[in-house]
Amino acid sequence: MAVQPLNQSAQIPPELDRWNWGAFLLNWIWGIGNNTFIALLALIPLVNIVMIFVLGARGSRWAWRNGTWRDAEHFRRTQRNWAIAGLVVWVVGIGGCAATVGSVPYILKGNDAYRMTMDVIRADERVKAAIGDDMTDNFWIGGHINVEASGTGDAQFGIPIHGARGKGTVFSHLVRNAGQWSMRLLVVRIDGVDAPIVLKNEDHVPIPNAAIGI
Structure with a gap:
């Protein structure tokens, strides 16, 4: 029932x-x-x-x-x-x-490619003059890292930075071969300044007349 x-x-x-x-x-x-x-x-x-x-x-x-x-x-x-x-x-x-x-x-920040990018930026006198000796990166950053089992890889970053003298954005592209990272492109765009600071451009990307290829 x-x-x-x-x-x-x-x-x-x-x-x-x-x-x-x-x-x-x-x-x-x-x-x-x-x-x-x-x-x-x-x-x-x-x-x-x-x-x-x-x-x-x-x-x-x-x-x-x-x-x-x-x-x-x-x-x-x-x-x-x-x-x-x-x-x-x-x-x-x-x-x-x-x-x-x-x-x-x-x-992203724990990767060797990111640390290499920031080490070069912090050592550059042009960047320090524009941003300040106290330059630091923001918490939120953009980019991606891809590492293959063979030891090859690719990393691209868009890193907002700021200091006592100004703000800007770091654009970098690195490749990895045999377990070692090498810098292909490193550019800093300073807020309010038309011409970017080009630290590395191994692939001859046209800057600033064309978009940065990252």
Whole structure:
């Protein structure tokens, strides 16, 4: 014999008909757990943007109608647990993404190619005259590093720098052969100055009349 739910009425009590954070935060996962399979629409691109708000607004009604609840407290406690689970998932997810993004500058700056670039820049008298002896790099930098198992590789950087006298951006391109990095291009553009400081241009990139090829 089928077990009859104690919430015989499909009409949810007014005190339970509130915004459902579990449905909003976990959408389709919450839907499967609460027999509310319309929540699977949240898996459809673009539709999901609207659906998560629909679930937040109507989730409690659907969960009440589709579930088996001993009483109002049972329903309230279950939905509260879903909300807590959703919050934990989002906090962990956002924290993980932030940690991943925040680690990128450390990875780039920990490479020998980056250190070689900055060593040359810090030793150049023209750069020190334009930026200052206290020149330092910003935390956020651009670029990429690719190193093959064979010992070859390629590295390109766009490094904002600043000091007491000014600001600028370093553009560098290095290649790796037999485990050793060599500088192919190193240019510093000083903010407010048209002509860049060219420290290295082994591939004869046209500067400044053409875009720097990195």
